[in-house]
Amino acid sequence: MIRCPEPYPSGDPRPCARPSGHEGNHGGMTSAYHRFKPVRKVAEYLGTPGPEPSGTALTYAALDAYSDSVNKDQPCELVVVGEQVREDGVRFLTYGATKEYIEATTTFRDAGKGLHYYCPLCKKTGPHPATCKG
Numbered sequence: 001m002i003r004c005p006e007p008y009p010s011g012d013p014r015p016c017a018r019p020s021g022h023e024g025n026h027g028g029m030t031s032a033y034h035r036f037k038p039v040r041k042v043a044e045y046l047g048t049p050g051p052e053p054s055g056t057a058l059t060y061a062a063l064d065a066y067s068d069s070v071n072k073d074q075p076c077e078l079v080v081v082g083e084q085v086r087e088d089g090v091r092f093l094t095y096g097a098t099k100e101y102i103e104a105t106t107t108f109r110d111a112g113k114g115l116h117y118y119c120p121l122c123k124k125t126g127p128h129p130a131t132c133k134g
Contacts, residue, residue, distance in 0.1 A: 019088045035082040039096065042066045042076055059110050062095060075100035 003113035004016035006026045042062050050057030053089060058066075062078050069076035069132040081096040102108055107119040109125060122132040 016046075018111055022087065031084050031086045033082055033084055033094075036080060039079040039081050042078055042080060045080065045093065050091065057091070059093075059095075062093070069101075074104045077101045 002020040004018050004020045004022055004026060007015050014077060016022075017124045018026065018030070042058065043066060045062075047054065048057040052059050054060055054063060056063075062080075065077040068074075075098055077097060078101075079098050080093050082094045084092045084094060086092075087126055095102040099110060099115065103110065105106070107118050107120055108115040110116075118125050122129060
C-alpha cells in the first residue's frame with residue numbers, strides 16, 4: 001500500500017494513514033465490518049494467508065483454540081463471526097465463543113432462553129433447594 005503523502009488537517013505534521021489517491025478527508029483509515037451468518041469454523045481459515053503475526057488470517061489465540069479442540073477432542077472455543085475490512089483491502093477476522101464449548105467446559109447449560117448455571121449436584125438450572133451445596 002502506498003500511503004497518502006498529505007498531512008492530517010489542522011497543522012498536525014503526521015502523514016495521512018489512508019492509501020494514496022483516496023477520496024474524502026485526510027486522517028485515519030476507514031474500515032467496514034461484515035458479519036457472517038451463519039458463523040464460520042476456525043478450521044476453514046487454516047493456512048489462509050493474512051495480516052496476523054503468524055502470517056495467516058488467524059490470530060495465535062485462534063490457532064491455540066483450534067489445536068486445543070483437536071488435542072482434547074472437544075468443541076473449538078472460537079468461531080469466526082465476521083471480518084473487519086480496511087480501506088486498503090486488509091481483512092481482520094473477529095471471533096466469538098461457541099455455546100457448545102461453554103457447555104463442554106463450564107457448569108452453564110442452555111435452558112431454552114440462553115445459558116444458565118447448571119448445578120452439578122442437584123442437576124437443576126436456576127433456583128435449587130437450599131439444602132444443595134452447589
